[in-house]
Amino acid sequence: MATVLAACSSSAGGSTDSAAQVSATYSGSAVVDLSFWSWTLNAQAVVDEFNKTHPNIHVTFTKITGGPAGYSKLFDAFKAGNAPDVFNCEYDMLPEFASEGLVQDISAYVTPQLKSALGAALPLTTLGGKTWAIPYDIEPTELWYRADLFQKYDLAVPTTWDQFASEAKALAAKDPGAKLAALPTDDALWLASLAEQAGGQWFSSSGGTWKVDLTGAADEKVASYWQGLADDKLLYTGASSSPAYTTAFTNGQILSMIEPAYEGAYLKSSYPKQAGDWAVAPLPNWGSAADGAEGGSSYPVSKDTKNTAAALEFAEWMATSSDAISTRMQGGASSALPADSAAAAQAESSFDKSYYAQSQDIFSVANAAAATVSQSWAWGPQVPGMDTAMSTPMGQIGSGGTVAAVLSTGQSQVLQLLKSAGLQASAG
Numbered sequence: 001m002a003t004v005l006a007a008c009s010s011s012a013g014g015s016t017d018s019a020a021q022v023s024a025t026y027s028g029s030a031v032v033d034l035s036f037w038s039w040t041l042n043a044q045a046v047v048d049e050f051n052k053t054h055p056n057i058h059v060t061f062t063k064i065t066g067g068p069a070g071y072s073k074l075f076d077a078f079k080a081g082n083a084p085d086v087f088n089c090e091y092d093m094l095p096e097f098a099s100e101g102l103v104q105d106i107s108a109y110v111t112p113q114l115k116s117a118l119g120a121a122l123p124l125t126t127l128g129g130k131t132w133a134i135p136y137d138i139e140p141t142e143l144w145y146r147a148d149l150f151q152k153y154d155l156a157v158p159t160t161w162d163q164f165a166s167e168a169k170a171l172a173a174k175d176p177g178a179k180l181a182a183l184p185t186d187d188a189l190w191l192a193s194l195a196e197q198a199g200g201q202w203f204s205s206s207g208g209t210w211k212v213d214l215t216g217a218a219d220e221k222v223a224s225y226w227q228g229l230a231d232d233k234l235l236y237t238g239a240s241s242s243p244a245y246t247t248a249f250t251n252g253q254i255l256s257m258i259e260p261a262y263e264g265a266y267l268k269s270s271y272p273k274q275a276g277d278w279a280v281a282p283l284p285n286w287g288s289a290a291d292g293a294e295g296g297s298s299y300p301v302s303k304d305t306k307n308t309a310a311a312l313e314f315a316e317w318m319a320t321s322s323d324a325i326s327t328r329m330q331g332g333a334s335s336a337l338p339a340d341s342a343a344a345a346q347a348e349s350s351f352d353k354s355y356y357a358q359s360q361d362i363f364s365v366a367n368a369a370a371a372t373v374s375q376s377w378a379w380g381p382q383v384p385g386m387d388t389a390m391s392t393p394m395g396q397i398g399s400g401g402t403v404a405a406v407l408s409t410g411q412s413q414v415l416q417l418l419k420s421a422g423l424q425a426s427a428g
Contacts (some may be wrong), residue, residue, distance in 0.1 A: 162244065275355045
């Protein structure tokens, strides 16, 4: 998953101090003030817990919205010179911050202990051989399904994509108004984990040139499969942010969704009256165990911070401390799967499982799925612009648009953006 940020290694990264120099900036003898921005639930409680247990560091929390609006606010803050010391950043967005030189290269300060704890996720924040953030979680994509409705319609929980299609057809024959799953037409990057699972590689770098491939054999396989289901009217196609989407799940019109591990918490808050009805299973595969990841976030340190060591102490604490994890999980606010195995165990013990059918241990399913996630996937710069371009054809699926058009649009757009940014790029 490690990749190379061409033209980034020398221009980005802010501080180039040694670990000793950075340690000297925070002696622990005086109170250090830090700022932290995040959209995650219970973030204020997590910050309060840190402040209570770290009297020499005080963190001020600012809540921002997730998605494009939140990132726009972050970029504006960097331009204005008032960016936070630490902030939440999803893995697909991190190359953008690193390539623009907005976050620090923290490679020298990642201890052997931290490497051991976060080894499975560190490649997601390692770009050009340098570490640009402390990773928090790994988010394998899973099949979240209504166990009660699967039983009602006598459907098997599919383990392969062939079986998934067969069960979708069986459901349509029994109830033409019901759909086995939803294809969210307002989330083009939803396709990324499916491409990853099939062996796709959207970004790679060699010899200082970015290789972009959203239309390779694996991508064509995924596009053809989902297009076929959509053409046969076996899927609910619509925006996941729309009231109609929520209503369809509320009424039992859609029986499952394909979403990452963090979806577990959202289900509890979105459909509280369906307690005991939902369950989760590994993502169906193409014949052998494999998965892709969607989302997941990290904690970069701003290039402008005056307190790098304290900022890193705070970021590491959020990613690995049992106090931080249990506080974040309170009330079922999060079901993210921490990369640190000890933290993951703490998350599992802190999460209220009673919402799920037979109090299913959803973290055990996520852990098993995470072990099958591809080890070669990488993100590159200009993902926001690529995602924006893909949104138009994605929104047309179900009404004449195609999945293939989404992917080809993304490829042509990101190639143009990379070249406009002065980077060498070619179709993979």
